[in-house]
Amino acid sequence: MGPLFLVVEGMDGAGKSTQIERLAGWLTRAASPPVVTREPGATAIGGRIREILLDPASAAMDPKTEALLYAADRAQHAAEVIRPALAAGRVVISDRYVDSSLAYQGLARGLGIERILDLSMWATGDLLPDLVILLDVAPELARGRSGATDRIELEGQAFHQRVADAYWALARTYPDRFAVVDASAPPDAIEGEIRRLVEARLEAGREVRNENRVHHGKGCGLPTGAGPQAPS
Numbered sequence: 001m002g003p004l005f006l007v008v009e010g011m012d013g014a015g016k017s018t019q020i021e022r023l024a025g026w027l028t029r030a031a032s033p034p035v036v037t038r039e040p041g042a043t044a045i046g047g048r049i050r051e052i053l054l055d056p057a058s059a060a061m062d063p064k065t066e067a068l069l070y071a072a073d074r075a076q077h078a079a080e081v082i083r084p085a086l087a088a089g090r091v092v093i094s095d096r097y098v099d100s101s102l103a104y105q106g107l108a109r110g111l112g113i114e115r116i117l118d119l120s121m122w123a124t125g126d127l128l129p130d131l132v133i134l135l136d137v138a139p140e141l142a143r144g145r146s147g148a149t150d151r152i153e154l155e156g157q158a159f160h161q162r163v164a165d166a167y168w169a170l171a172r173t174y175p176d177r178f179a180v181v182d183a184s185a186p187p188d189a190i191e192g193e194i195r196r197l198v199e200a201r202l203e204a205g206r207e208v209r210n211e212n213r214v215h216h217g218k219g220c221g222l223p224t225g226a227g228p229q230a231p232s
């Protein structure tokens with residue numbers, strides 16, 4: 001099937017877990033099982049970082065501390081989970097990645113997109129996803145669905161509106177990476193749309209690999225980014 005790095009983004013309650021489970025099930029039946037992962041906390045080290053980040057007792061955390069902890073979690077995640085999986089030719093689905101930091105720390109917390117992007121690029125050795133599926137949902141609807149118990153979820157209405165606006169701005173800024181899906185729709189409809197998006201990316205990856213075989217004698221990366229690379 002070839003390496004492909006997919007990320008599902010959106011606010012808490014947008015339906016990320018629901019759709020990732022469905023997508024993983026379909027990929028497993030149709031081709032081979034993907035590597036399903038998440039941020040923060042996919043690694044043992046990341047799990048400890050996650051506890052600090054999401055603990056309501058961390059209320060006094062400085063936004064810069066928050067940004068650095070997410071970047072630290074991501075560095076470990078990329079090195080230990082994502083890069084090895086891509087190098088082995090797997091499809092990787094991550095529940096949140098760089099764009100969560102751009103939306104929450106860069107825009108909603110006001111630390112600035114460029115600085116947060118630089119930090120994440122340094123942390124991951126420039127590993128960006130091939131496709132980001134943004135589950136777009138009004139903050140009130142997302143809040144109604146989610147349990148809202150961790151430190152970030154407990155932020156007020158204004159913060160969550162800034163996150164929603166930030167995701168929109170990111171999708172407009174990076175149209176090659178982002179596909180926006182209406183997450184207020186029923187789960188089956190969203191699942192079908194995501195499946196079509198992923199099928200198209202897998203097809204595009206195959207075409208690029210075939211072309212490279214014909215013209216260059218060997219397979220290489222995908223059109224928009226990650227591809228297999230040795231851990232740096």
Ligand SMILES: Nc1ncnc2c1ncn2[C@@H]1O[C@H](COP(=O)(O)OP(=O)(O)O)[C@@H](O)[C@H]1O
Nearest residue numbers: 011012013014015016017018145146185186187
């Ligand atoms: N499209 C949908 N319509 C209505 N409810 C949904 C939909 N998708 C998920 N849910 C429900 O909303 C809640 C949050 O979904 P979840 O997948 O856990 O979101 P996230 O992982 O983005 O926080 C769950 O109870 C889930 O069953």
Ligand SMILES: [Mg+2]
Nearest residue numbers: 016017018095
């Ligand atoms: Mg979830």
